[in-house]
Amino acid sequence: MNDRPPLPIPGVPVTVSPSTDLVSVVMANRNGELYLERSMRSVLGQTHRHIELIVSDDGSTDGSRAIIRRLAAEDSRIRLIESPVGTGPGAARNRAIAQAAGDWISICDSDDILHPERLERLLKNAVALKADLIADDLIYFGEDPLERHQTLLQSLDLQAPQEIDALALITCRLLGQSDLSFGYLKPMIRSSALRSIRYNEELRVDEDYDLYLRLLIAGHKFMVIPDGLYLYRRHPKSTSHRASTASLERMVKVQTDFLRTLPPGSETLAQAIAARTRSHLRELHYTRLLDALKQKRWLLAMGRLIRHPQHVFSLWHSLSERLRRKQLNQSLVRGHLNLVLCAKGRAAEAETPGFTTFEVPDYTEAPWSPSAAPIWAKLSQLACENDLNLLAADRAGAFALGLVPDYASAELRVPQPSTRILAPEADGSTIVISTRKAGGWP
Numbered sequence: 001m002n003d004r005p006p007l008p009i010p011g012v013p014v015t016v017s018p019s020t021d022l023v024s025v026v027m028a029n030r031n032g033e034l035y036l037e038r039s040m041r042s043v044l045g046q047t048h049r050h051i052e053l054i055v056s057d058d059g060s061t062d063g064s065r066a067i068i069r070r071l072a073a074e075d076s077r078i079r080l081i082e083s084p085v086g087t088g089p090g091a092a093r094n095r096a097i098a099q100a101a102g103d104w105i106s107i108c109d110s111d112d113i114l115h116p117e118r119l120e121r122l123l124k125n126a127v128a129l130k131a132d133l134i135a136d137d138l139i140y141f142g143e144d145p146l147e148r149h150q151t152l153l154q155s156l157d158l159q160a161p162q163e164i165d166a167l168a169l170i171t172c173r174l175l176g177q178s179d180l181s182f183g184y185l186k187p188m189i190r191s192s193a194l195r196s197i198r199y200n201e202e203l204r205v206d207e208d209y210d211l212y213l214r215l216l217i218a219g220h221k222f223m224v225i226p227d228g229l230y231l232y233r234r235h236p237k238s239t240s241h242r243a244s245t246a247s248l249e250r251m252v253k254v255q256t257d258f259l260r261t262l263p264p265g266s267e268t269l270a271q272a273i274a275a276r277t278r279s280h281l282r283e284l285h286y287t288r289l290l291d292a293l294k295q296k297r298w299l300l301a302m303g304r305l306i307r308h309p310q311h312v313f314s315l316w317h318s319l320s321e322r323l324r325r326k327q328l329n330q331s332l333v334r335g336h337l338n339l340v341l342c343a344k345g346r347a348a349e350a351e352t353p354g355f356t357t358f359e360v361p362d363y364t365e366a367p368w369s370p371s372a373a374p375i376w377a378k379l380s381q382l383a384c385e386n387d388l389n390l391l392a393a394d395r396a397g398a399f400a401l402g403l404v405p406d407y408a409s410a411e412l413r414v415p416q417p418s419t420r421i422l423a424p425e426a427d428g429s430t431i432v433i434s435t436r437k438a439g440g441w442p
Contacts, residue, residue, distance in 0.1 A: 019123045023051045023188065024102030028092035029068075029110035030058040035233065037067050042113045044075055048120040053078045055110070056096040059086035064110075090199030090207040097194055106188040107208070111233045115402040118229035122188045124367035125225050129161055132220035133212065135187035137228035137373060141380045141405040144234045145328035146321070149381040151228050152184055154373040158226035161368060166216040169209065170272040183209025186230050193220045203254060205247040210254060217262075217269075226371040231380070231405050245291055248284040252277055286311050336408075337386045341397030350393035358382075363395040376403050383407060 025043050029036060043053050055068050057080060065082065072078040081095050097105055104123070108114060118136070126134040138152040155177045156162070168174045169182050183206060193215055200210050216222055243251065255277045262270055285308045292301035305311060342350035343362040350357055358379065361372045379400065382388065388407040392398040398412055 019048060019120070019127075020050060021103040021123060022101060023048060023104045023106050023119050023123070024096075024100035024191070025051055025053045025106045025108050025119075026093050026096040026100065027053065027055045027108050027110050028058060028089045028096070029055055029060060029064055030086055030089075030092070031060045031062045031064060032110040033060075033063040033067055035111035036064055037071065039108065039110050039112055039114075040068070040071055040078070042116070043108060044071075044077065045116050046114065046119045047117050048123060051077055051119065052100070052102060054081060054096040054100060055079070056081045056092040057083065058088070058092040059083050088201060088204045088207075090203055090211075091201040094198045094201060097198065100191065102191055104188050105191050105194060107186045109186070109233075111235070112186070113231035113233070113405055115229040115231070117399070117402065119188070121225075121227065121229065121367055125161065125223065126188065126190070128367055129223045130221065131223040132190045132193045133187040133215060133222040135185040135222070135224045136230055137224075137226065137371065138184060138186070138230050138232040139228045139373075139376050139380050139403060140232050140234055141384055142234040143384075145325055145332065147234050149377050151373040151377050152232070153180065153224070153226075153228075153371070154377060156180070156371070157373070158224070158371045160370075161223050161225045164216075164222045164224055166213060166269055167272055169213055169216060169222075170269065170276055182224075183212065184232070185212075185224065186232075187212070187222065189215070190220075193218075200254060202250055203247075204250065205243040206251045206254075210258075213258075225368040227368050228371075228373060228376050228403070231403065233405075243283070243287070245284065245287045248280055248287055252280050252284060255280070282308075282310075286314050289315075332385060335386045336389070337382060338389045338391075339382070340391045340393050341400045342393035343396035346394065350397075352391060352393075355389075355391060358400075360396050360400040363399050379404060 027039065027043070032039075040053065040055070043051065053075075055078065057065055057068065065080065068078065068080045072080060079099070081099065083092065083095070093107065104126070106119060106122075122134045122136065125131070137154075137158075140147045140150050140152070156175055162174065164174065164182055168180075172178060172180045172182065174180055174182075185208075197211065197214050197218065199207050203210055212222065255273055259270055259273055259277075262273075285304065289301055289304045289308070289311055292298075292304060338355040339358045340350045340352050340355045341358055341360055344359045347357040347359055360375055360379075361369060380403070383404050383406050388404065390401060390404065390407050390410040392401050392410065392412045394413070401407075401410055401412075404410075
C-alpha cells in the first residue's frame with residue numbers, strides 16, 4: 001500500500017474512510033491515452049484509500065502504457081496487466097478480476113471520472129443495504145450535445161435507494177419509467193459473488209448487462225442509490241455507441257443460449273429475454289441495412305428495406321438526429337463563466353463580484369441523498385460548453401466540484417490557506433492552484 005495521502009482531485013477536502021475493506025478498481029483500456037490519466041487520478045484521489053487500481057491494457061498501440069507506468073512509479077497501488085493484442089473489454093476485465101485481491105470489485109472505464117467520495121459512499125451503502133452489487137447514477141458529459149444535459153436515471157427522481165431485480169434489468173423498466181439501460185451502470189461488486197461468474201468474453205457490447213443478469217439469477221442483490229457520483233464520458237469512439245453487426249449477432253446468440261439455461265418457473269423472465277432478443281434482432285436487421293448503404297450495395301439495401309419497411313422510420317430518425325447534432329454543434333459558441341458553487345439558500349452569503357451563483361444541494365454525511373440529477377446534469381453541461389472559473393463557497397460547493405468534469409480554475413473557501421487542488425488542463429495535464437483563506441465549513 002502507498003502511505004502517501006490521496007491526491008485531492010478534483011478539489012474536495014480529503015478525509016479518510018473508516019472502512020478497512022480493500023476495493024480493487026478494475027479499469028480496462030485500449031488506446032485511451034487521451035483520457036486515461038484523468039480517469040486514473042480520479043481513482044487514486046478517492047477518500048477511501050484502501051484500494052488497488054488494476055489497469056488491464058488490451059493491446060494498446062498508443063501511449064497508454066507509458067502513462068500507466070509513469071503513474072505506477074508514483075503510486076504503488078497501481079498494477080498493469082498487458083495483453084499483446086486486443087481481446088475485448090470482457091476478457092480484459094476478467095484478467096484483472098482474476099488478479100484482484102479486494103473485498104470488492106469496482107468497474108471504471110478508462111475515459112470516465114469518479115467523484116472523490118464515490119467508493120467511500122458506495123461502501124457505506126453496501127453495508128447498510130446488504131447489497132452484493134451497489135451502483136449510483138451516471139452523469140453524462142462529453143462531445144454529444146444531445147446527451148450532456150442528462151443522467152441515466154434522471155427520470156426516476158429517486159428519493160431513496162432502490163433494488164434492481166432481474167426483470168427490471170431485462171425490461172429496462174422501473175417505478176413506471178422505461179428505457180432505463182441499467183447495463184450502463186458501473187457497480188461495485190462483492191468479490192465473493194464473482195468467484196464462479198465472469199464476463200462473457202464472446203461479447204464486445206452488452207457484456208456488463210450480461211454479467212449483472214447472471215449475478216441476479218444467481219441470487220445476488222443489486223441496489224442503486226440516488227446519488228450520481230460517476231461521470232460517464234460520451235464520445236464518438238465510445239464502445240457503447242451503436243453496436244456493429246458482429247456485436248449484435250453475438251448478443252442475439254448469447255441471449256438465445258441463455259434462455260435454455262433458465263431454471264423451471266422462470267417463464268416471466270424467459271418472455272422478457274425473448275422480447276429483448278427480438279428487439280436486438282430488429283436492430284441487427286437495421287444495422288445490416290446500414291452496412292449495405294455504406295458499401296453502396298443499393299440492390300441489397302433495397303431488398304432489406306422491402307423486407308423490413310419499418311426501418312424507413314429508423315433511417316429518418318437517425319438522419320434527423322445527426323442533423324440536430326450538427327446544428328447544435330455549429331450554433332454552440334464556447335463561452336467563459338465564473339461560478340460560485342454554494343448550498344441552496346445561501347446565494348446571498350456567497351455573492352462575489354464578477355461571479356454568478358450556482359446553488360447545489362447541501363452537503364450531507366449520510367451515505368446517500370435524494371436525487372439532484374437535474375442540477376448535476378446542468379453543471380456538467382455548463383462545463384462541456386464553457387471554460388469555467390469556479391469558486392466553492394462552502395462544503396456543498398466543494399463536493400460539487402467533484403462532479404464537474406472539466407474547468408479552467410477553481411478555488412476553495414476553506415480555513416486552511418495551504419489547501420491545494422488540482423485543476424485539469426485541456427490537454428489532460430493538471431495545474432496546482434492554491435486556495436485562499438475565507439470563512440470555514442458550515
